[in-house]
Structure formats: C-alpha cells, structure tokens
Amino acid sequence: MLKQTLLPLFLAAVLAAGAAQAQSAMPVSHPVADPAPRDPALKPVFDQFGGKAGLVALMDDFMANLMADPRTRPFFEPVDREHVKAELVDQFCVILDGPCTYTGKNMERIHRGLDIHRSQFNALVEDLQKAMDKHGIPFRAQNKLLATLAPMHREVVTK
Numbered sequence: 001m002l003k004q005t006l007l008p009l010f011l012a013a014v015l016a017a018g019a020a021q022a023q024s025a026m027p028v029s030h031p032v033a034d035p036a037p038r039d040p041a042l043k044p045v046f047d048q049f050g051g052k053a054g055l056v057a058l059m060d061d062f063m064a065n066l067m068a069d070p071r072t073r074p075f076f077e078p079v080d081r082e083h084v085k086a087e088l089v090d091q092f093c094v095i096l097d098g099p100c101t102y103t104g105k106n107m108e109r110i111h112r113g114l115d116i117h118r119s120q121f122n123a124l125v126e127d128l129q130k131a132m133d134k135h136g137i138p139f140r141a142q143n144k145l146l147a148t149l150a151p152m153h154r155e156v157v158t159k
C-alpha cells in the first residue's frame with residue numbers, strides 16, 4: 001500500500017526534477033560560427049586572388065559596386081567603409097589561408113539590427129562576383145570562396 005502511493009509521488013518528483021534540469025540546460029542562443037574559418041586547402045586560391053594585395057584591390061571594386069547598387073548602398077552609406085574594407089580583406093585572407101589575422105567582430109554581432117533581407121544578401125554576393133570577374137579571378141576560385149561565405153547567411157540575414 002505504502003509502495004503504491006509513494007511510487008507515483010517518486011515518479012512525479014523525478015519528472016519535475018528532470019524538467020527543471022532540461023529547462024536550465026536549454027541553450028539560450030545558438031553557438032557563434034567562426035567568422036574567418038581558415039582552410040589550408042584554399043592556399044592555391046589565395047594565390048589566384050593575387051595574395052593580400054589582390055584582395056585589397058578587389059575590395060576597392062567590391063565596395064564601389066556596393067555603393068553603386070541601390071539594394072546595398074543604404075547599408076554602407078553611413079558606415080566607415082575603409083574600416084569595413086580592411087576587415088573584409090583580413091577575413092577573406094584568413095579564409096584563404098593567407099598570412100593575416102581577423103580581429104573584427106563575428107558575423108551575427110556586426111550585422112545584428114541591420115535587418116538584412118535574403119535578397120539584399122544575394123545582391124551583395126552579385127556585387128562581389130562582379131568585382132571578382134573584373135579582377136580576372138577564375139570561376140572555380142570564386143566559387144571556393146563563395147562556398148565558405150554562403151553559410152554565413154544564417155547569421156547575416158535576419159529578415
């Protein structure tokens with residue numbers, strides 16, 4: 001008899017404790033992705049981009065395209081574009097296994113609050129492709145970089 005009344009109580013206590021634990025163990029936010037994942041396999045691609053000097057030149061045209069594009073201009077008009085270009089050079093340089101260090105913010109943090117839509121993300125990628133074409137970067141090399149950048153939409157696109 002005692003056993004019969006205590007068992008449900010015991011089970012209820014265990015379930016309650018389990019639920020409380022599950023709640024406290026619940027992640028409050030998803031893990032932050034590395035904004036500049038170095039990939040040693042991309043070293044030949046770094047050379048195809050013309051090394052760091054090539055990336056600096058590329059970023060000038062990329063930013064010029066972003067400013068000429070009505071879909072992206074409003075985002076870049078009010079910010080320190082020289083700073084963004086320098087961070088992008090370091091970010092791409094690290095991804096392509098170049099001799100650089102990325103000290104900028106992570107992708108979620110820097111783009112938080114900008115309300116970026118998927119179509120605006122795609123517009124930026126198009127503007128980057130245009131700049132890479134102008135610099136004669138081989139299509140396959142372009143795609144290798146883009147494949148690393150593409151998953152970042154998860155942290156950049158919030159709308």
Ligand code: HEM
Nearest residue numbers: 075076079084087088091104105110120121124149152156
């Ligand atoms: C894969 C896509 C993207 C990458 C890799 C990227 C990368 C970066 C980097 C490295 C910075 C500078 C970080 C720092 O200052 O610490 C930055 C800043 C910025 N990005 Fe992006 N970005 C991407 C997509 C976009 C898109 C789609 C937009 C808008 C259309 C955008 C708008 C901006 C703006 C406005 C800033 C400056 C923010 C500020 O200074 O407060 N980005 N981005």
